[in-house]
Amino acid sequence: MRRIGVGAVLVGGLLLATACGSSDGSGTAAGGPTPTTVAGDPCPVEPLRVVVSVNQWGDVVQQLGGECAEVTTIVNGGDIDPHDFEPTPADRVAFEKADLVVVNGLDYDHWAEDAAAQAGGSPAVVNAGEVVGLSSGDNPHIWYGPQQVEQVSAAVTDELKKLEPAAAGYFDTRAALWADQLKPLLDGVAALKATAAGKTYAATESVFDDMATAVGLEDVTPSGYRNAAANESEPAPGDVKAFEDLLRGGTVDVLVYNTQTQGSVPEQLRSVAEGAKVPVVEVTETVPPGQPSFVAWQLAQLKALTEALGR
Numbered sequence: 001m002r003r004i005g006v007g008a009v010l011v012g013g014l015l016l017a018t019a020c021g022s023s024d025g026s027g028t029a030a031g032g033p034t035p036t037t038v039a040g041d042p043c044p045v046e047p048l049r050v051v052v053s054v055n056q057w058g059d060v061v062q063q064l065g066g067e068c069a070e071v072t073t074i075v076n077g078g079d080i081d082p083h084d085f086e087p088t089p090a091d092r093v094a095f096e097k098a099d100l101v102v103v104n105g106l107d108y109d110h111w112a113e114d115a116a117a118q119a120g121g122s123p124a125v126v127n128a129g130e131v132v133g134l135s136s137g138d139n140p141h142i143w144y145g146p147q148q149v150e151q152v153s154a155a156v157t158d159e160l161k162k163l164e165p166a167a168a169g170y171f172d173t174r175a176a177l178w179a180d181q182l183k184p185l186l187d188g189v190a191a192l193k194a195t196a197a198g199k200t201y202a203a204t205e206s207v208f209d210d211m212a213t214a215v216g217l218e219d220v221t222p223s224g225y226r227n228a229a230a231n232e233s234e235p236a237p238g239d240v241k242a243f244e245d246l247l248r249g250g251t252v253d254v255l256v257y258n259t260q261t262q263g264s265v266p267e268q269l270r271s272v273a274e275g276a277k278v279p280v281v282e283v284t285e286t287v288p289p290g291q292p293s294f295v296a297w298q299l300a301q302l303k304a305l306t307e308a309l310g311r
């Protein structure tokens with residue numbers, strides 16, 4: 001593991017920044033190995049209190065904040081649907097005390113936007129959807145877009161530095177370390193483009209669409225089904241039949257299946273795909289228990305997609 005020097009040293013209240021905090025986008029310095037974990041440099045100030053609505057962003061924010069952020073992730077289990085979550089009184093206390101709240105936005109976690117707006121401590125808010133320039137009605141699953149993750153990460157770092165300027169050097173160092181961690185994912189996406197070129201997918205839900213787009217897969221999910229799924233409504237029988245016909249027709253390369261979706265229709269589509277020998281790629285909405293990090297989770301899914309496309 002490569003150790004990066006402390007970005008700033010606090011001496012008698014004077015902050016002496018060193019030059020190692022630069023984040024020029026190239027990620028690694030001096031060709032060293034990419035660290036799989038991040039060194040826990042000491043924070044030069046009192047840590048900020050940060051609340052993150054969902055665990056897809058929780059690890060990202062923790063990596064960026066390091067020891068200078070006490071991160072509370074509200075929806076942190078694989079069996080809770082963030083779309084229809086209600087914060088508990090304990091969750092509300094966390095919002096009350098927060099210096100910064102990070103939400104996904106795009107109507108995905110409105111409960112968190114509301115809780116942040118109502119919090120007496122008037123926390124700063126980073127709204128990921130707003131950061132990437134999307135608006136209500138757009139696909140909210142933006143943590144599946146590697147470039148979007150980079151944009152949101154930069155916005156979080158900016159906000160952390162604004163809230164605690166005395167730790168700006170520290171946060172720059174963390175941003176550089178995070179860029180190193182993200183690099184295998186960006187490399188994996190780039191590598192998969194050649195395999196995915198000209199191939200198609202259909203999906204039981206829109207959750208994975210941004211990643212599928214990033215690797216260059218074409219979405220051939222029947223539009224009637226796709227619209228119903230996006231609105232969380234029951235697809236019409238004709239839409240389900242169109243999907244089944246598509247899977248049986250032999251023109252779809254993979255079925256992307258969200259294992260966190262409940263319901264008989266996705267299960268039925270899955271069994272039709274299996275019967276028609278269409279490979280099924282399992283994805284999840286949130287980071288599942290057992291995955292040590294955001295990047296590890298994303299890489300595991302990319303590996304499954306790569307294997308399915310190679311079949």
Ligand SMILES: [Zn+2]
Pocket residue numbers: 083141207285
């Ligand atoms: Zn979803």
